[in-house]
Amino acid sequence: DTAVSQTPKYLVTQMGNDKSIKCEQNLGHDTMYWYKQDSKKFLKIMFSYNNKELIINETVPNRFSPKSPDKAHLNLHINSLELGDSAVYFCASSPRGLEGKFFGPGTRLTVL
Amino acid sequence: QQQVKQSPQSLIVQKGGISIINCAYxxxxxDYFPWYQQFPGKGPALLIAxxxxxxxxxxxxxTISFNKSAKQFSLHIMDSQPGDSATYFCAASxxxxxxxxxxxxxxxxxFP
Incomplete structure (x- = not known):
């Protein structure tokens, strides 16, 4: 199936831990993103990468670090997790020159 | 500062009715105004732009209706079906x- 996939789907962890979320797209898109959806369902962009180069970094704490090993992958590493980091994190991708975004299924992160 | 304001927060419609969601920017x-549809536990999916x-x-x-002078756009869902039950997001870029x-x-x- 051609899609944007994320792992894991659920992540439950303690405050202070470090965790990673992985994202892969097999759509051949050049640009990948991370979005955060909070408990009120508000969606906000965190990062965007174009062909492994960071394009957008939206005032996200330094504890969040995206890593793009290649055009098809964009992982999100979070250090020293805090309660406020609990949210659903969506990876997305889009082809060059088009604004339509294809979203992954999301990773629900719960910090206890 | 909410750059895109959406209303209503929730909407209940009878099957076969018209659902109308409004956004102002x-x-x-x-210069690009998409609508996304999100089912529970899934990522947003581009509906129309x-x-x-x-x-x-x-x-x-x-149908999207766009009023440039008023800086408003709306989504109309004709003949609404139970399968349309979801969360709808307007967006702009x-x-x-x-x-x-x-x-x-x-x-x-x-509702049926």
Whole structure:
């Protein structure tokens, strides 16, 4: 199936831990993103990468670090997790020159 | 500062009725206005999008109406079906930025 996939789907962890979320797209898109959806369902962009180069970094704490090993992958590493980091994190991708975004299924992160 | 304001927060419609969701934006530089549909536990999916050079776009039962002077756009779902029950997000972006600003979402419930 051609899609944007994320792992894991659920992540439950303690405050202070470090965790990673992985994202892969097999759509051949050049640009990948991370979005955060909070408990009120508000969606906000965190990062965007174009062909492994960071394009957008939206005032996200330094504890969040995206890593793009290649055009098809964009992982999100979070250090020293805090309660406020609990949210659903969506990876997305889009082809060059088009604004339509294809979203992954999301990773629900719960910090206890 | 909410750049894209969406209403209503929730909407209940009878099967066969018309669902109408409204959005207003501040930034006149926005030139791309998509609507996304999100089912529980899934990522948002692009439904339909419009640019400011047209006042209306229709795809099947879904229509976007765009009023550039009022800086407003709306989604109309004709002949609403229970399968349309989902959360709908309007969004906006400006050319060249690749940064999609989302509205706060509308939870639509269509009852048989």
């Amino acid at each position: 501040e930034n006149t530089a926005f 419009i640019r400011p050079d047209v006042s209306e776009k229709k795809e099947g039962r879904f 400006k050319r060249g930025t690749d940064k999609l600003i989302f509205g706060t979402g509308t939870r639509l419930q269509v």
